[in-house]
Amino acid sequence: MNPESPDTIVIGAGVVGLCVGTHLARRGVKVTLLDELPPASGASYGNSGFLVADTAMPVALPGMYRKVPSWLADPEGPLRVRPGYLPTAAPFLLQWLKASREKQVIASSDAMRNIHQPTFDEWKALVGPQVYDSLIRRTGQVYLWEGGGTGRTPMEDALRERHGVQVQSLSLAEIREIYPGITPSITRAMVIPGNGHTTNPGRLCGALLQTFLDAGGTVSHERVQKIWQGDTGSWRLMTTAGQARSAARIVVAAGAWSHRLLAPLGIKVPLESERGYHVVLPDPSVQLAMPILHKTGYFGINSMEMGLRLAGTVEISGVEAAPDPRRCDVLVRKAQRLFPGLSHGEPRMWMGHRPSVPDSVPVIGPVPGQGGLYTCFGHGHCGLTAGPASAKLVVRQMMGEPVEFDTQAYSIQRFMR
Numbered sequence: 265m266n267p268e269s270p271d272t273i274v275i276g277a278g279v280v281g282l283c284v285g286t287h288l289a290r291r292g293v294k295v296t297l298l299d300e301l302p303p304a305s306g307a308s309y310g311n312s313g314f315l316v317a318d319t320a321m322p323v324a325l326p327g328m329y330r331k332v333p334s335w336l337a338d339p340e341g342p343l344r345v346r347p348g349y350l351p352t353a354a355p356f357l358l359q360w361l362k363a364s365r366e367k368q369v370i371a372s373s374d375a376m377r378n379i380h381q382p383t384f385d386e387w388k389a390l391v392g393p394q395v396y397d398s399l400i401r402r403t404g405q406v407y408l409w410e411g412g413g414t415g416r417t418p419m420e421d422a423l424r425e426r427h428g429v430q431v432q433s434l435s436l437a438e439i440r441e442i443y444p445g446i447t448p449s450i451t452r453a454m455v456i457p458g459n460g461h462t463t464n465p466g467r468l469c470g471a472l473l474q475t476f477l478d479a480g481g482t483v484s485h486e487r488v489q490k491i492w493q494g495d496t497g498s499w500r501l502m503t504t505a506g507q508a509r510s511a512a513r514i515v516v517a518a519g520a521w522s523h524r525l526l527a528p529l530g531i532k533v534p535l536e537s538e539r540g541y542h543v544v545l546p547d548p549s550v551q552l553a554m555p556i557l558h559k560t561g562y563f564g565i566n567s568m569e570m571g572l573r574l575a576g577t578v579e580i581s582g583v584e585a586a587p588d589p590r591r592c593d594v595l596v597r598k599a600q601r602l603f604p605g606l607s608h609g610e611p612r613m614w615m616g617h618r619p620s621v622p623d624s625v626p627v628i629g630p631v632p633g634q635g636g637l638y639t640c641f642g643h644g645h646c647g648l649t650a651g652p653a654s655a656k657l658v659v660r661q662m663m664g665e666p667v668e669f670d671t672q673a674y675s676i677q678r679f680m681r
């Protein structure tokens with residue numbers, strides 16, 4: 265192997281690739297991150313910023329299939345599938361529905377719990393106490409419901425109980441005290457005190473990049489077109505930079521594009537982009553003491569350094585289709601209904617790709633039969649939360665170290681049977 269080659273190449277410099285790279289570089293591994301785009305400019309930049317240590321909820325929950333038709337029929341609903349993309353998405357959607365069975369939901373939730381719960385400690389260990397204190401708040405997170413019924417979701421309650429998660433109900437008077445000006449149509453609210461948020465995911469990932477570089481890692485701006493194992497057992501890569509690249513080990517952390525690199529090796533992973541949108545409202549008249557997840561409106565709101573960030577929507581349209589700004593208009597309308605007096609500057613809109621697998625459990629670990637090839641992708645709605653612990657997990661596996669929980673649930677093997 266070329267003595268100049270890194271020992272390990274990480275493909276993708278989103279939050280997940282940056283976390284993997286930093287763990288490796290800190291252990292003295294010669295590591296290079298490859299990404300055509302500037303680090304953390306995709307989903308890792310534009311997310312809601314929630315750090316959900318105490319939420320381990322798969323997207324597919326029991327009874328979901330009954331709700332899908334009404335979601336699709338509602339122009340303000342949380343789910344959209346572009347008709348032209350339906351034939352491509354159908355196998356993923358069917359596996360999604362299959363993953364909503366109770367037994368699978370419990371197994372997925374347990375696996376998510378292992379990598380969500382340590383998020384605050386892991387972020388602090390990665391970026392250091394100074395950056396942590398300036399960008400991360402362990403304030404708790406409020407869930408809100410509007411409309412009739414109890415708003416209770418038995419499976420979600422059961423999973424919280426299973427994991428010993430503390431929740432506190434809020435009276436309507438308490439909600440109005442926390443959020444002056446909120447609509448009187450809120451019917452139920454609760455706090456998850458163990459959750460929190462960052463006030464700027466982009467800046468947090470920027471600090472992580474600096475940590476990676478300080479630890480001796482390097483970044484190169486190139487897109488990987490193909491990976492294959494050379495005669496000597498090392499991995500070879502073809503990239504848009506046209507350079508000969510090789511490494512003893514590769515970690516695929518390319519978010520919603522990861523499966524494309526594995527398919528030519530005969531490995532099929534049902535990875536789909538759950539496209540999500542955000543709107544930043546600069547100079548908002550409302551500041552949130554705690555971020556909100558609106559459970560019946562299916563969107564999140566977080567006060568960030570840039571303004572009020574509203575985020576939500578699951579749009580299944582692949583990674584190529586142009587964004588649909590109407591999804592952002594919906595978010596603004598919902599926020600204005602929640603805070604009727606809300607005033608703000610010119611909204612800024614964004615769309616990004618959540619890298620999702622049907623069972624919501626990220627694909628982490630060695631690829632069987634492909635010595636030196638590892639994966640760390642598929643973090644769906646929770647990659648900012650789970651990125652640090654996922655990276656620690658895959659790096660331990662690379663180093664042959666023991667892990668205190670069962671790692672089978674994350675293995676790519678579940679798709680290779």
Ligand SMILES: Cc1cc2nc3c(=O)[nH]c(=O)nc-3n(C[C@H](O)[C@H](O)[C@H](O)COP(=O)(O)OP(=O)(O)OC[C@H]3O[C@@H](n4cnc5c(N)ncnc54)[C@H](O)[C@@H]3O)c2cc1C
Pocket residue numbers: 275276277278279280281298299300301302303304305306307308309310311312313314315316486487488489517518519520521522525539540541542575576616617618619641642643644645646647648649650
């Ligand atoms: C609207 C929205 C709200 C969200 N809210 C939250 C939240 O509140 N909390 C939370 O925990 N998570 C949240 N998420 C999810 C979270 O943002 C993602 O799970 C996470 O960012 C995924 O990180 P990643 O590094 O895997 O992917 P990405 O950030 O997409 O990075 C992947 C990188 O790989 C690169 N790449 C792709 N193909 C190649 C290739 N062939 N060669 C080289 N590089 C390649 C891409 O350019 C990209 O930079 C949200 C996501 C969205 C969209």
